[in-house]
Amino acid sequence: MTRILVLYYSSYGHVRALAQAEAEGARSVPGTHVELRRVPETVPEQIRHKAGFAADDTPVASPADLEGYDGLILGTPTLFGMMAGQMKSFLDQAGGLWARNALVGKVAAVFASTGSQHGGHEATLLSSQIPLQHFGMLIAGMPYSFAGQTTAEGIIGGAPYGAGTIAGADGSRAPTETDLAGARFQGAHVARIAARLAGADLSQEAA
Template sequence: MQEILVLYYSHRGSVRALAEQIAIGIHQVPGAVARVRTVPRVSTVCEAVEDEIPADGPAYVEPRDLAECAGLALGSPSRFGNMAAPMKYFLDGLAGEWANGVLTGKPACVFSSSASLHGGQESTLLTMMVPLLHHGMLLLGIPYAETRLNTTRSGGSPYGATHVAGMDGLPEPTADEAELARAQGRRLAETALRLAGER
């Protein structure tokens, strides 16, 4: 079985809900399984401020999760068109993994959620791709062959799965958003399996 790391930060639950849909898509591919992880919140002085073990939900990511994964789905809420500080703080600490090429050649995708319809989702996805490119990862989007990209009236992007949570912070994705997230998970898993077979 090839393990695909689904790594995210979620403040109010909407990115977590997308991560769960991506994990479902990964599990739909025979030979692939999702390993879901998160990162802790950070304080205003950029230190992790959570307990070592989360109170609920997935475990915090560890270096071995990156080394052992065959692919990576990375998710964050949009913060003024950029990823949230906890995810940036985590990525900024990966100099050792970068120097050792831990993620080089592995496929990756990104996903995000925002409160407003034009809340910077696509720029958030694009800025999340930059550190993955520095790590030598192979980036995957969602092709327009996924017909829901043409029918969605909320989230969904060729750059990656997205969700519009609204000002009330509704965590559950719409049917279109959920299916696009599952499709992204399937595409990531299928690509990881193909690449693993060629190594």
């Protein structure tokens, strides 16, 4: 079985909805085992309640868990044009995996939710790939074979760099069916690539 981890951070539920669609897409590929996990919350309960954060009972992952998967699909909201601090903190704790080349040659992808079309959507997708490349992972985007990303009918999220959604300035906008279809497409895309790579050992390549 090819093992895929869909790992995300979500404050208001938009990224969680995309994560569920990513997992659904990955599970559609025969021979794929998918787990859905979130990174630990760092915002105090009082502030989360005041800000109206959505409750989330998805199990929490630890950085050490990443080694057990053939592929990683990572989702984050956009905060000031970058990934959320909770996700960055999680990745910052994976230095031991980096030191052992434990993730080299595995496939990874990213997806994001952003408040507006010009609020850093593509910047977040691209910059979120950077630490994954430091781990030696191979980046899978959302290729144009997903035709939904080229539509001009309405507001949609995502880009060739990954799936996504536009939440609206007040967070009231739910992911569209096109957004969710893009996430399912990306999940299946990653699962198929991971299956092809699972038998190869790229961690021992000579410099």
